[in-house]
Amino acid sequence: MRWMWIDRVTELTPRKRMVAIKNVTLSEEHLHAHFPATETEAAVPVMPASLMIEGMAQTAGVLVGHAEGFKEKVVLAKVSDATIDADVGPGMTIRYTAEITQIDEQGAATRGTIEVLDHANAETGYQPVGTVDLMFSHLDHNRSGLEFPEHNFVFGDSFKTLLRTSGIEIPG
Amino acid sequence: MTHDEIFAKVRDVLVDALAVDEDEVTPEATLTSDLGAESIDFLDIVFKLEQTFGFKIEQGELFPDNVTQDPELVQNGRVTAAGMTRLKERLPHADFSKLESNPEVTKVGQIFTVGALVNFVERKLGQ
Numbered sequence: 001m002r003w004m005w006i007d008r009v010t011e012l013t014p015r016k017r018m019v020a021i022k023n024v025t026l027s028e029e030h031l032h033a034h035f036p037a038t039e040t041e042a043a044v045p046v047m048p049a050s051l052m053i054e055g056m057a058q059t060a061g062v063l064v065g066h067a068e069g070f071k072e073k074v075v076l077a078k079v080s081d082a083t084i085d086a087d088v089g090p091g092m093t094i095r096y097t098a099e100i101t102q103i104d105e106q107g108a109a110t111r112g113t114i115e116v117l118d119h120a121n122a123e124t125g126y127q128p129v130g131t132v133d134l135m136f137s138h139l140d141h142n143r144s145g146l147e148f149p150e151h152n153f154v155f156g157d158s159f160k161t162l163l164r165t166s167g168i169e170i171p172g
Numbered sequence: 173m174t175h176d177e178i179f180a181k182v183r184d185v186l187v188d189a190l191a192v193d194e195d196e197v198t199p200e201a202t203l204t205s206d207l208g209a210e211s212i213d214f215l216d217i218v219f220k221l222e223q224t225f226g227f228k229i230e231q232g233e234l235f236p237d238n239v240t241q242d243p244e245l246v247q248n249g250r251v252t253a254a255g256m257t258r259l260k261e262r263l264p265h266a267d268f269s270k271l272e273s274n275p276e277v278t279k280v281g282q283i284f285t286v287g288a289l290v291n292f293v294e295r296k297l298g299q
Binding site for chain 2: 077078080101102104105106107109135137141
């Protein structure tokens with residue numbers, strides 16, 4: 001489970017929308033390097049924006065993969081737009097909401113919003129962090145003469161475990 | 173919708189999809205060489221044109237599939253005469269003027285100019 005940046009799927013409307021959460025913890029190695037203390041400044045552990053984009057890519061990617069029963073090899077092809085306006089620190093929960101805006105045989109476009117729940121101020125509810133719009137390619141329809149393995153190497157055991165522990169049936 | 177209105181909407185699509193400036197989007201500009209489009213951008217442009225104009229574009233209708241892998245269209249790195257005829261039939265909206273003078277397969281992208289996209293939309297809306 002080394003490269004899983006979402007913990008649980010909380011909502012799935014097939015071919016339309018998926019919501020997933022990630023709990024950020026101080027035991028995550030990257031928080032200690034982002035940003036470490038200096039001689040003059042105390043450490044500032046915040047979730048890297050790039051990993052929040054990855055979290056959205058996993059959320060939206062599973063939604064797109066689920067749409068075709070995980071038969072397509074769905075790969076992130078383009079970050080069309082990404083805006084992250086707020087920091088997320090340890091002990092907070094990130095919520096990713098991805099929606100498919102268009103999908104066809106060749107790929108899909110998704111729109112996404114990122115929010116955060118600060119459990120120390122839970123009464124304020126989820127607050128906006130940013131937006132991430134993505135494009136995915138269905139690899140077998142965009143081979144450019146290349147050959148890929150038959151088995152679906154994109155959606156491996158980690159994703160299957162995520163779906164199963166979230167109570168979502170895996171098609172096929 | 174007038175030609176100028178269609179051009180303006182196509183320009184907005186390209187500014188959004190390719191992160192280029194409005195003044196770079198001229199009718200003669202090629203999507204790949206001049207505006208920096210890469211493979212996934214073509215799908216992005218198809219999606220955005222569908223949303224903007226409210227029609228469905230079938231796979232291969234606007235941009236051809238796998239031209240470079242088709243031995244009937246390409247031999248020895250050049251588009252054959254028969255291949256040129258077939259491409260023109262399949263893609264009547266495209267601009268073949270540059271490719272005809274130098275039919276190297278690496279130059280196929282030159283048939284997709286901004287003007288060719290406008291032409292495609294005009295034909296599609298006229299159907």
